[in-house]
Amino acid sequence: MTDIATRVYNHTWKIDPIVRSVLDTDFYKLLMAQMIYRRHRETRVTFGIINRTTTVPLADLIDEGALREQLDHIRSLSLSRGESTWLRGNMFYGKRQMFAPDFIEWLEDFRFPAYHLERRGNQYELIFEGPWIETTMWEIPALAVIMELHSRAVTKDLGKFELQVLYAQAMTRVWEHLQRLNGLPGLSIADFGTRRRHGFLWQDWCVQAMKEGLGDAFLGTSNCLIAMRREVEAIGTNAHELPMVYAALADDDRALAEAPYAVLADWQDAYDGNLRVVLPDTYGTENFFQRAPEWVAQWTGVRVDSGDPIAGGEMAIAWWRKNGQDPKKKLAIFSDGLDVDLIHEIQAHFQGRIRIGYGWGTLLTNDFRGLGPGGGLDPFSIVCKVISANGRPAVKLSDNPTKAVGPANEIERYRRVFRVGKQVAMPVVV
Amino acid sequence: MTDIATRVYNHTWKIDPIVRSVLDTDFYKLLMAQMIYRRHRETRVTFGIINRTTTVPLADLIDEGALREQLDHIRSLSLSRGESTWLRGNMFYGKRQMFAPDFIEWLEDFRFPAYHLERRGNQYELIFEGPWIETTMWEIPALAVIMELHSRAVTKDLGKFELQVLYAQAMTRVWEHLQRLNGLPGLSIADFGTRRRHGFLWQDWCVQAMKEGLGDAFLGTSNCLIAMRREVEAIGTNAHELPMVYAALADDDRALAEAPYAVLADWQDAYDGNLRVVLPDTYGTENFFQRAPEWVAQWTGVRVDSGDPIAGGEMAIAWWRKNGQDPKKKLAIFSDGLDVDLIHEIQAHFQGRIRIGYGWGTLLTNDFRGLGPGGGLDPFSIVCKVISANGRPAVKLSDNPTKAVGPANEIERYRRVFRVGKQVAMPVVV
Numbered sequence: 001m002t003d004i005a006t007r008v009y010n011h012t013w014k015i016d017p018i019v020r021s022v023l024d025t026d027f028y029k030l031l032m033a034q035m036i037y038r039r040h041r042e043t044r045v046t047f048g049i050i051n052r053t054t055t056v057p058l059a060d061l062i063d064e065g066a067l068r069e070q071l072d073h074i075r076s077l078s079l080s081r082g083e084s085t086w087l088r089g090n091m092f093y094g095k096r097q098m099f100a101p102d103f104i105e106w107l108e109d110f111r112f113p114a115y116h117l118e119r120r121g122n123q124y125e126l127i128f129e130g131p132w133i134e135t136t137m138w139e140i141p142a143l144a145v146i147m148e149l150h151s152r153a154v155t156k157d158l159g160k161f162e163l164q165v166l167y168a169q170a171m172t173r174v175w176e177h178l179q180r181l182n183g184l185p186g187l188s189i190a191d192f193g194t195r196r197r198h199g200f201l202w203q204d205w206c207v208q209a210m211k212e213g214l215g216d217a218f219l220g221t222s223n224c225l226i227a228m229r230r231e232v233e234a235i236g237t238n239a240h241e242l243p244m245v246y247a248a249l250a251d252d253d254r255a256l257a258e259a260p261y262a263v264l265a266d267w268q269d270a271y272d273g274n275l276r277v278v279l280p281d282t283y284g285t286e287n288f289f290q291r292a293p294e295w296v297a298q299w300t301g302v303r304v305d306s307g308d309p310i311a312g313g314e315m316a317i318a319w320w321r322k323n324g325q326d327p328k329k330k331l332a333i334f335s336d337g338l339d340v341d342l343i344h345e346i347q348a349h350f351q352g353r354i355r356i357g358y359g360w361g362t363l364l365t366n367d368f369r370g371l372g373p374g375g376g377l378d379p380f381s382i383v384c385k386v387i388s389a390n391g392r393p394a395v396k397l398s399d400n401p402t403k404a405v406g407p408a409n410e411i412e413r414y415r416r417v418f419r420v421g422k423q424v425a426m427p428v429v430v
Numbered sequence: 431m432t433d434i435a436t437r438v439y440n441h442t443w444k445i446d447p448i449v450r451s452v453l454d455t456d457f458y459k460l461l462m463a464q465m466i467y468r469r470h471r472e473t474r475v476t477f478g479i480i481n482r483t484t485t486v487p488l489a490d491l492i493d494e495g496a497l498r499e500q501l502d503h504i505r506s507l508s509l510s511r512g513e514s515t516w517l518r519g520n521m522f523y524g525k526r527q528m529f530a531p532d533f534i535e536w537l538e539d540f541r542f543p544a545y546h547l548e549r550r551g552n553q554y555e556l557i558f559e560g561p562w563i564e565t566t567m568w569e570i571p572a573l574a575v576i577m578e579l580h581s582r583a584v585t586k587d588l589g590k591f592e593l594q595v596l597y598a599q600a601m602t603r604v605w606e607h608l609q610r611l612n613g614l615p616g617l618s619i620a621d622f623g624t625r626r627r628h629g630f631l632w633q634d635w636c637v638q639a640m641k642e643g644l645g646d647a648f649l650g651t652s653n654c655l656i657a658m659r660r661e662v663e664a665i666g667t668n669a670h671e672l673p674m675v676y677a678a679l680a681d682d683d684r685a686l687a688e689a690p691y692a693v694l695a696d697w698q699d700a701y702d703g704n705l706r707v708v709l710p711d712t713y714g715t716e717n718f719f720q721r722a723p724e725w726v727a728q729w730t731g732v733r734v735d736s737g738d739p740i741a742g743g744e745m746a747i748a749w750w751r752k753n754g755q756d757p758k759k760k761l762a763i764f765s766d767g768l769d770v771d772l773i774h775e776i777q778a779h780f781q782g783r784i785r786i787g788y789g790w791g792t793l794l795t796n797d798f799r800g801l802g803p804g805g806g807l808d809p810f811s812i813v814c815k816v817i818s819a820n821g822r823p824a825v826k827l828s829d830n831p832t833k834a835v836g837p838a839n840e841i842e843r844y845r846r847v848f849r850v851g852k853q854v855a856m857p858v859v860v
Binding site for chain 1: 431432433435436439589591592594595597598599601602605638639642
């Protein structure tokens, strides 16, 4: 029997909303937001969407009206009572009351600020201007909306049956990935795929697949809403936006050079244990380690998020040793462009030498390579980055020059200040 | 919203019935039944289930009570009004009123007769005794029930999620099969998989997959219920039970030798066109062709259902030529143990020389090889065969001695009468 009431109710939806909760975002956003709330409430930061895969003409594929409807829907969201209860009562990284009551009260009152959307050629310019604590919240939902509208556009002409086969193929692929990972000694892996996911329901499915298929090797998900609903760990620490904003606000080159460490000093004031994971690559990993104060080496671990992951891990090990730390007690989290082969390679290389974790992103929650019509679901690389802070331009160098962002003259200045030498350009697939 | 009424209604089912319609059977059963109804209403025939894969302990896997419940449920079925209307009004093989009104009236009143079920070691003895016109109707539903109870038994400990992945993998496999078949020049293929299907819903899905994935290369399905519901052609002609019963009833060796041709004489009195397809292998194809009257070569085609399909097709071509027939106008239907590789091989060998059709059975509707827990869903070979007619033992030789059935002394007699020489034993997978 068809449930007529449900059927009729569904007709009344104006749109099928992609992001339906303030918590449909990555956990690190909340950790960073609490620090921003505590220390930088007056700072204004502009974020912007950048599609690094310019061959994907987003503005031709995605209707501007549909995009506005989705973004407007996000602006109508507020934290629900149950969500607030979860943030207040749940244990995160082994700790209760990770979020202070005043920050949660702020989050309860939070509404997404205005956005600026404009078509530029066959791409969109999507900009978020305002207080950092508000604009930072747009990063993940904005990316998720664009990703899912793109998936919908590419699949819109498929029949019901073709769609069923498409998802059967994708499910089979994820399951085969998990089977190849299953039993890998010492594996510890989390879903980091919110921002580039094929769609919300698909990410939710992937998390359940990992939970069922990987057992104890599955750490959790970066997605707060899915972590809450599926009762798994919420995972994540911090991102490039912190050093990028601190760097942009630096008054001179000397302050600029210290900015990445100033971030860490503030962070360790707020968080401890496994949340003390250094993200060293914003302005070049090598220089970061060379100039890092000794107390940074006491942190729990390092996140390797660009460049060759084997080289990045080796740099961290050398740095720990130089600072009298035992690498076996240290954690390296690999989170850049992971696929099953690469995870096997990294695991084989570092197993037994350090503690290893993986943040698996796009090629977990969006591995539709070769499955969509005309390759239209193949991954593409879109990010939401800090453009400026208090009117000053922001810069990221990364360990891969292909990932650098910022005005050319500022990039040059940063390269000089951070003594970034020759970098190996690597293709950015995802 | 959950439809509470549906949920509560589902609770009231005592069992989940596997066969829910008199039409959930193969089309050839109805064609044969009409001939039996017209000519052999007094003949009594005993059918019995034979599990040729004795390593699969059906009686250990399937609960006897559950099997009885399913068989009893089938005995409660009768032709519905809409089903009767479809049989009366639908066009089969390009012809209206394929079934005479008196036969349909008989079918409307038909109820499945009693069965005899007994556990023998780790297998079941399942026997149907009574008028041929009634017992013949048990073949397909009895097999389908055992197959699906077996599938349910093997998968009963899988979680909801493991089941989803299992079917996603199986769907992906079927779709990949279809993609490998798609575009094969001149392909013409039907689903013949009712009897060994994984389950009813799975067969229904496979038919939809073929319809969507193969376009005009998809001929239809042998399953009447699915043909009706999915509005595709019902496909099938006749089976070994006809010559087996005619042969068992033969009074002497001379009549025995003529029995296979007596079947054909009766058949062509009832059906014409593409329904005139000879099944030559019951007592050896080679001898059948050698001794066939010239009018048999005028029939539309031949079904190659055992032995090496290339050799079988070549024998048919040689026979047609010998009888002055143009093989290019003739049809060969291959229906034994087909998989995609074999279809490619047969197509490459015969394309352009004859008209070719495929009846794809077990490895379409039950290709779960390697997917179930512990290989438990790998195919096994179960048949429902004529044991005796009017008390006389029935025999089948086939072109593969592994498939022979009947008492040993009768098999010897038949081999002598039909001058069956050395046969190549081939493994029977499905």
